[in-house]
Amino acid sequence: MEESMEEEEWGSYVAMMDDQNHNNWEAAVDGFRQPPPPPPPPSSISAPAREPPGGPLLAVPAASVDRKGPKEGLSMGPPPPPEANGVIMMLKSCDSAAAVAKAAPAPTPSSTININTSTSKFLMNVITIEDYKSTYWPKLDGAIDQLLTQSPGDYIPISYEQIYSCVYKCVCQQHSEQMYSDLIKKITNHLERVSKELQASPPDLYIERFNIALGQYMGALQSIVPLFIYMNKFYIETKLNRDLKDDLIKLFTEHVAEKHIYSLMPLLLEAQSTPFQVTPSTMANIVKGLYTLRPEWVQMAPTLFSKFIPNILPPAVESELSEYAAEDQKLQRELIQNGFTRGDQSRKRAGDELAYNSSSACASSRGYR
Numbered sequence: 001m002e003e004s005m006e007e008e009e010w011g012s013y014v015a016m017m018d019d020q021n022h023n024n025w026e027a028a029v030d031g032f033r034q035p036p037p038p039p040p041p042p043s044s045i046s047a048p049a050r051e052p053p054g055g056p057l058l059a060v061p062a063a064s065v066d067r068k069g070p071k072e073g074l075s076m077g078p079p080p081p082p083e084a085n086g087v088i089m090m091l092k093s094c095d096s097a098a099a100v101a102k103a104a105p106a107p108t109p110s111s112t113i114n115i116n117t118s119t120s121k122f123l124m125n126v127i128t129i130e131d132y133k134s135t136y137w138p139k140l141d142g143a144i145d146q147l148l149t150q151s152p153g154d155y156i157p158i159s160y161e162q163i164y165s166c167v168y169k170c171v172c173q174q175h176s177e178q179m180y181s182d183l184i185k186k187i188t189n190h191l192e193r194v195s196k197e198l199q200a201s202p203p204d205l206y207i208e209r210f211n212i213a214l215g216q217y218m219g220a221l222q223s224i225v226p227l228f229i230y231m232n233k234f235y236i237e238t239k240l241n242r243d244l245k246d247d248l249i250k251l252f253t254e255h256v257a258e259k260h261i262y263s264l265m266p267l268l269l270e271a272q273s274t275p276f277q278v279t280p281s282t283m284a285n286i287v288k289g290l291y292t293l294r295p296e297w298v299q300m301a302p303t304l305f306s307k308f309i310p311n312i313l314p315p316a317v318e319s320e321l322s323e324y325a326a327e328d329q330k331l332q333r334e335l336i337q338n339g340f341t342r343g344d345q346s347r348k349r350a351g352d353e354l355a356y357n358s359s360s361a362c363a364s365s366r367g368y369r
Contacts, residue, residue, distance in 0.1 A: 257290065265300050268301070
C-alpha cells in the first residue's frame with residue numbers, strides 16, 4: 001500500500017518537472033524569435049559571459065537528444081539545449097558588449113596633435129631652396145666679400161662658427177651643388193674685377209699691384225677653404241673627385257695670371273737687371289706664386305726662377321765654373337756701381353763683430369750665460 005502511494009507521488013513529480021522543462025524550453029525559443037530587450041546602463045552591466053567559439057548556441061529540440069547513462073559512455077548526439085535563463089543571459093551579454101563598445105569614448109585628438117607637432121618640428125628644420133637663397137647664402141656671400149678684400153693683418157668681425165654652421169646645414173640639406181656653384185661664381189666675378197684693375201695700372205706700379213692681388217687672394221684662401229671644408233669633404237672630393245683649394249687656385253690662374261703673364265714677365269726681367277728696382281721680397285713672392293700657379297712658366301725665364309726656387313736649373317758641372325765666376329763678378333760690379341763697395345761691407349761686418357764680441361764679454365764678466 002505504502003509502496004504504491006510512493007510510486008504514484010514519484011510519477012506525479014516527474015510529470016510536473018517535465019511540464020516545467022517543456023514550458024521553459026518554449027520560453028527560450030520565443031526569446032530567440034523576439035527582438036532582444038534594450039541593454040542596461042553600463043554601470044549595471046556585469047562581467048560579460050564568454051561566448052563559445054563558433055558563435056551563439058542554437059536551440060535543438062529535446063526529442064533529438066540521445067541520452068545515455070554514465071555507465072554507457074559519453075553522449076554521441078548534440079549537447080542538450082541550454083536553459084531559458086542561460087540563453088537569455090547569453091544574448092544580453094552580447095548586446096551589452098556591443099553597447100559598451102558604442103558607449104566607449106572616442107580617442108581624443110591628442111595623439112594626432114602630438115604627431116603633427118613632431119612632424120611640424122621636423123619640417124621646420126628643412127631648408128628649402130628659397131630659404132637657402134634668402135637666408136643662408138647671403139651670410140656666406142658677405143663673409144666671402146670681406147675675406148677677399150681684407151688686407152694682411154686686418155681684423156674682420158666674422159663669426160667663423162656661424163659661417164661653418166651655415167655650410168654644414170646646407171650640405172646636410174642637399175644644397176652642396178648649389179652652394180659650390182655660387183661660391184665659384186662669386187670668386188670668379190671678384191677675380192675679373194681684379195684683372196681689370198691690373199690692366200689699368202701704370203708700368204711702374206704694375207709689379208707691386210700684381211703682388212698685392214696675388215698675396216691678398218692666397219691669404220683669403222687660407223680662411224675660405226677651412227670654412228667650406230665640410231662641402232669639400234662630402235661633395236667636391238666624393239662626387240667631383242677634386243679639391244676646393246686646387247679649384248680656387250685654378251680660378252686665379254685662368255682669370256688673372258694667364259691674362260697678365262706676358263705683360264708681367266718682361267717687367268720682372270727688367271727689374272732683375274736693375275738691382276733694387278723691385279724689393280727682393282716682392283720679387284720672391286711673385287716668382288714663387290707664379291711657380292705655384294703653373295710650374296710650366298719656368299721655361300719663360302729659367303734664370304729668374306732659379307734665383308728663388310731651388311733645383312730649377314740643371315746641376316752645376318766643373319766645365320761651367322768659369323761662367324759662374326764671371327756671373328758673380330758681373331753682379332759685384334753692378335753692386336759697386338750702385339754705391340755698394342766691398343770695403344763698406346767689410347767694415348760693416350767688422351763693426352758688427354766687434355759690437356757682438358764686446359757685449360758677449362760684458363755678459364760673461366757679470367755671470368750671464
